[in-house]
Amino acid sequence: MAILQIGAGGVGWVVAHKAAQNNEVLGDITIASRTIAKCEKIIESIKGKNNLKDSTKKLEARSVDADDVDALVALIKEVKPDLVINAGPPWVNMAIMEACYQSKVSYLDTSVAVDLCSEGQQVPQAYDWQWGYREKFAEAGITGILGAGFDPGVVSIFAAYAVKHLFDEIDSIDVMDVNAGDHGKKFATNFDPETNMLEIQGDSFYWENEEWKQVPCHSRMLEFEFPNCGSHKVYSMAHDEVRSMKEFIPAKRIEFWMGFGDAYLNYFNCMRDIGLLSPDPLTLHDGTVVQPLHVLKALLPDPTSLAPGYTGLTCIGTWVQGKKDGKDRSVFIYNNADHEVAYEDVEHQAISYTTGVPAITAALQFFRGEWADKGVFNMEQLNPDPFLATMPEIGLDWHVQELEASQGLPVIQELKK
């Protein structure tokens, strides 16, 4: 058995550690990235933490341009993996899927191949390109598993679990995501600042009463009591799984909510007001041309530098409301991840940890034959039970919290922009 992992950023870091801890199933591991030094640094960390379970299996680094289909095909031919795990940025998904198709090797990723904030790439169009491979993958006899992170990913599994075990009828699905951790910086982003700031600026899309609703960022807010994290303000945001849940989970409203502290939003608004969040070229007085967003990226701390000393919990889950046995029911299915525990396990913070652990949990389902049908599948389409049985062993547990059902739907505040 063997896997080929593409990408050596924060998510790649955790994916590699978790693959190494489970290499008695996954086999030989090859980590490939444009910059081989990043792969080598991960391998050094894995060995330093003694995370390579079966030391007779290979753990190697390769350099590859993940935009180059031919280079990917050549690498796949060399490595001969049973599964390619894409831990790269969203814009490499299509090249890697095409290379897998050409090589007849199965594929898994953790986020959708669009940026969700550019015209023609927003939530209603998300997955269109990747779903275009459904028949091709089926014909080639390979499996594609899409969006196997936490959100998207586990939250979709939670929704599928609710449909299968907890509800007869679903009114609303709200994906709730808060990072209640503290990295000790006045302002920093938990992943690539450019991707993060573009994502946050985009309009939100949610599905309600059989149609897409589009609203400006931070214009819909609600306050939610997160288990072990207290009450947080969360804001409606564009996110991959709203698109896939709309396809596979029957609900009147489906929406994604992310927590932003008042201080974070204040920085965000100031930066946006002065134009620092723009990707458009800016000419300085000396003629130099820069993208303001690239200047911000260079100013802010490298997200990977935040992990040591990061404290506190994240809470991500799926809040489902509907009916069971004729009665109203409200359930929050969630995980708490601890930044310090994540760092102790794999030398990274919980934001990357909560994406990397589900990816390897999903890979294990594939290797065990639980999730090995031919074609392209989103997480909502797959059997949640074996996945949820495995995930706690890989590093993330989960809980079902019954909420007061009588309150009805969430109290959503429409904010004036």
Next chain:
Amino acid sequence: MAILQIGAGGVGWVVAHKAAQNNEVLGDITIASRTIAKCEKIIESIKGKNNLKDSTKKLEARSVDADDVDALVALIKEVKPDLVINAGPPWVNMAIMEACYQSKVSYLDTSVAVDLCSEGQQVPQAYDWQWGYREKFAEAGITGILGAGFDPGVVSIFAAYAVKHLFDEIDSIDVMDVNAGDHGKKFATNFDPETNMLEIQGDSFYWENEEWKQVPCHSRMLEFEFPNCGSHKVYSMAHDEVRSMKEFIPAKRIEFWMGFGDAYLNYFNCMRDIGLLSPDPLTLHDGTVVQPLHVLKALLPDPTSLAPGYTGLTCIGTWVQGKKDGKDRSVFIYNNADHEVAYEDVEHQAISYTTGVPAITAALQFFRGEWADKGVFNMEQLNPDPFLATMPEIGLDWHVQELEASQGLPVIQELKK
């Protein structure tokens, strides 16, 4: 008669208009700047507003590098001015003073030749370089008038007026500066963003009980009721005239205060926290090197673009507390300037207007022989009476407000940083 004006920014704009309105005394006017187009634009505005009082006098543009003493001497030889008016940035003062000394032509400026926020150039050292020319100017038989704007400038004249006419003994001198106008932008600076942001970041210096006190920016605050502008929070800041008043005005405490709205300070703090106010080189991920402050300068509106549509008043004045005839006395001597009135008069806003009008008022004192002693003089050393009699005719009136004297010294809040 003739004057040579160096500098064609916002202050230069107003100086040129006011010189033109008074050219029956000042004579031929030459405006010189590195970029001759800026001078020509000012001349166009002067002609468009019909502000050239005596149309038989010359009004011409020249190009000059104000850092180049030889080039300045050559220009002075060509133009043969009776007075050089320096309306350029602080860092050209020394070159222009040297050129005036070599050419034996009198000199006038509106701000000190240091940046007040770099080591060795802060308030206690301010004027050291320029005062080095006192004997040279006296020997050359020429006059140097320093800091002839509003603050520094008129506020120093107000202090000298208070010493001469209103007080027997002075406890405190507080220069109070608020811009209660509205330019309609979320965030913008009223003059060069680079100069402005460096100045605001610097430590404040004030003179108290025979010694300099140094405190971080925005750490000392008081609230003051400004005539016709309402109550505003003002913060202790480094400013030129604290140094010159300390030399010439006997007071126990001398301090400069500038009004900053909460929203302005919030932008300032956010930008500082993320590192955008730094003048130090920053390397972007593609290898481009930029100064963050230059990026901010390119992002923000050009200050000259704010003038049309700018509404509201500024209030700048000198708050003097002490004793007269054995009784406590508290007096605020001030001007209100109106952005719209300034624009109607000279097509610029009140921040530049309040600097340019005093410069020409001072130039008129020189030409009339009121302020024509040989040597280098700060405004506090000169007779305030003829200046204050002239200034309202040039565009800015002034008022003396008696305050309740029983309250004692200002209530200064020390803020935790």
